Amino acid sequence: MNKKPILILTLFLGILMYNFTASAQQDYVKPKLSNKDSWSLVLIPDPQSYVKFERNVPLVNLMTAWIKENVDSLNTQFVLYTGDLVEQNDLLNPNGNGGDGWLRYLEFLPDGKTVKVKTFSPLFAISPATQSLAYKTEKNQEFEFEL
Secondary structure, three states: OOOHHHHHHHHHHHHHHHHHHHOOOOOOOOOOOOOOOOEEEEEEOOOHHHHHOHHHHHHHHHHHHHHHHOOOOOOEEEEEEOOOOOOEOOEOOOOOOOOOOOEEEEEEOOOOOEEEEEEEOHHHHOOOOOHHHOEEOOOOOOEEEEO
């Protein structure tokens, strides 16, 4: 019996397994404040689309679980739902942005004037395949301002 094909196959599978484990994605890293003396406020978008349809309820659960898990690392002092909680006439989603799972958290720096804003999706953060998409970094999604 020729053992050469078995040896080559075993070597090939070994190299394949090594490359697969070596290129594994990183573990989830909890968000943290840029200054240890800061505190944060988390904004949850209008919950209307989340609670109206049963299929969206898990997004609310995921967002609130994320807030609970990160309350200490973000020194969260307030959590606010934005929006009016009701439909606008007969339109289910007039602005096209309800039910998409994005949160905004505001970091209030200890100088009492500077606020850093980040837009984050716990939905994208839970999967190693989409973690790189968990933060929106465009100018209108991640910025700072002074009070």
